Amino acid sequence: MRMAAVFTLLALCGLVILVLVREQTGSTGFLVGLGLATLPVPLLLAAFRWLDRVDPLPWRNLVFSFAWGACAAALISLLANTLATRWIATATADPASADTLGATVVAPVVEESAKGVALLLLFLLRGREFSGVVDGIVLAGFTATGFAFTENILYLGNAFDEDMAFGFAGLGSVTAATFFVRIVMSPFAHPLFTVLCGLGFGLAAAAPCGRRVRRVLLPLLGLLAAMGMHALWNGSASLLGPWGFFGVYGAFMVPAFALLTWLTVWSRQRELRTIAARLPSYAAAGWLTATEPSALSSMRARAMARDFARRTYGPAAGRTVAEYEAFATSLAFLRNRAHRGAAGPDFAERERELLHHLWLRREVAAPSLAYAARATGRAPQVLPHRDYDGFNPYRT
Structure with a gap:
């Protein structure tokens, strides 16, 4: 009964976010954005599912994580980011500054918090099925992939709508540039941010039951790390320009992604060693x-x-x-x-x-x-x- 109520609520959030995104992109832009945003989703989900092969999580937890990211977290973020940016613009009378602050300060806090709620709910309500680092990484990955899917529909749909309005086409179009940055270069960006939060929850789940301070602080530290990396990523484009963006991408994002990939694979091998030992x-x-x-x-x-x-x-x-x-x-x-x-x-x-x-x-x-x-x-x-x-x- 409780599970049915949760998924009903997520479905309602999905309908609302669907309407809001379609209003911003138009019907054609929405369909184009939907088609392009779907491309990286199977690959990302398959990668996280592969990591989870040793002790697979129940499908209901994975479906909940993806649905929360795509529906609830996306809806919360869209509404909160819009309201915060409008308030900053009104208070400062500077729309350009409001957009920059919204991207570098508001969005990382709102979006990572909204995605982190899924991990918190599973950690508290499904603690028996949330047993360690790999579980935290996989659930965070599914949640962030769902969130990025909805966000990419919005960005790609808006880009296509802009191309139609100004007559851009081909490789020089805004749609092509947006697709290259968000789908080709950085499909792992949102999963990378949220995996840091999942890592905190995973370490907390593996901590002894009596270490309550650790079980509270580790998820908070993971959330703060996710917000910080997200702010750095958004700020590289908003504050440093194109070259700053590519500099942060090459000097920080790619090495961080490689390090976390190694950590997740090592954690999976550690699970196999645990089986052999116990x-x-x-x-x-x-x-x-x-x-x-x-x-x-x-x-x-x-x-x-x-x-x-x-x-x-x-x-x-x-x-x-x-x-x-x-x-x-x-x-x-x-x-x-x-x-x-x-x-x-x-x-x-x-x-x-x-x-x-x-x-x-x-x-x-x-x-x-x-x-x-x-x-x-x-x-x-x-x-x-x-x-x-x-x-x-x-x-x-």
């Missing part, structure tokens, strides 16, 4: 076979196990193995959070629930993972039984 204790206790922890810590072996089950037993078996892999991954992350003191008081209950799901699927998953472990040369890893302190009611 699951052997369950193998020692009899919940998993000796080869499963190694197979589950390899993306290649996991894919091979699903394919083997699908070919040998049918599509339903392939889905069963995929579910088994997901539950085993969640179990490894849960135990890792407990090892750091961040699992919460319901650790034992959640552990039993995940082990129960594994046991129900073990008959199909175990031979498939064993085959994948042999095919990929993954050696078994079994830790001493003392690392596991749970009770196995299914052992015989």
Whole structure:
């Protein structure tokens, strides 16, 4: 019921932002902007989804993040930015100064705050599914991609409308220049800003439960960093001119994007190492076979196990193995959070629930993972039984 109410509200925000954007761009400009703005969206979403393959987030969280960015955050930003810029223009009697202040000061604060609300809601209401850095980065990426999608419709639609009014066409048109800057050069700009906020929430989610100050300060620091980078990006065009823009792009934005890309890939590899480190204790206790922890810590072996089950037993078996892999991954992350003191008081209950799901699927998953472990040369890893302190009611 609550989820239906949230998505109904987002749909209403989407209708309102649709009307507002169409009023500014006109029908033809809106359609042109929509078509051009759609181009980078599948690539960005696929990239963030790839990062999330080890422990995939529920689709409802990803859809909510994208919809919030495209509808709610875009609507809040459009209204707040417009009102703030008009107020500054009235107070200073200088429209040009108002536009500059709006772009460099107001927009970064309003837009990053509006996008950050999606992360805050998921952090507070879906804390069990928000477990670390990769989750924060992926959710921030989906939110910012949705926001950039709507914003690009507006910018590209306005550019096309201007070209129609003044007769510009071809590579010298405003539409071509806007497309090059926003779609070709910097499709990652908004995701890059908001990922800093997501990084803060991810670090907070991984922090021990008793570190309340850290869990509050880290998201705030991430939000401030996102605002600062956003202000630098907007200011490079508004205050420094074209050459300043390209200077900031080459000297700061590209290296920052490369650094965050490395961080996200490293974080994904760290997730696989966590699986390899935490699951052997369950193998020692009899919940998993000796080869499963190694197979589950390899993306290649996991894919091979699903394919083997699908070919040998049918599509339903392939889905069963995929579910088994997901539950085993969640179990490894849960135990890792407990090892750091961040699992919460319901650790034992959640552990039993995940082990129960594994046991129900073990008959199909175990031979498939064993085959994948042999095919990929993954050696078994079994830790001493003392690392596991749970009770196995299914052992015989």
